[in-house]
Amino acid sequence: MNIEPERPTAKNPPEQFAGDVWVDVIAAPRTDDQRMSVAVVKFAPGARTAWHSHARGQYLRVTRGVARFGTRDGEIIDVHPGQTLYTPPGQDHWHAAAGDTFMEHIAMLESGDDPATTTVWKEHITDAEYNGTAAR
Incomplete structure (x- = not known):
């Protein structure tokens, strides 16, 4: 067993995020047979990701503020x-x-089986997509 070394907070790249977003990695694979990654991600007001998908899905636990999530069919969910x-x-x-x-x-x-497909980044979302009516 060991205590993992601290990693510096990183600002996420503008190619994948609009606004200010920071990430603190908690856990990442250490060997080829490990797959789990965990991070705390902090968004400034109005900041957002670009469209993307994950090869094996993703869980997101909201710990502060209100998160807004959207899908291609126009569904928007506010998560507390x-x-x-x-x-x-x-x-x-x-x-x-x-x-x-x-x-x-x-x-x-x-x-993902191919690490390059773990997260597939796409185009930025529009203001209209961000401002849609949230599902309750």
């Missing part, structure tokens, strides 16, 4: 602290901080 959202493998989606508050979530996912 203590709630966990699951996106199935291959589902295009985005996540963002809703409103004028910071949002934080814990992201949990497994690597």
Whole structure:
């Protein structure tokens, strides 16, 4: 057993995120047979991801603020602290901080068989997609 070394907080790249988003990695695969990755991701007000999907799906546990999640069919869900959202493998989606508050979530996912397909990044979401009517 060992205590994992601390990693510096990283700012996520503008090719994949709009606005200010930071990530703190909690766990990442150490050997070829491990797949789990866990990170705390912090979004400034209105910050958002680009469209993307995950080869093996993703769990997101909201810990602060209100998160907004959208899918290609126009569904938008607002998720509150203590709630966990699951996106199935291959589902295009985005996540963002809703409103004028910071949002934080814990992201949990497994690597794909080909690590390059773990997360497939696509185009940025539009303001109209972000501002849709949230499902309750």
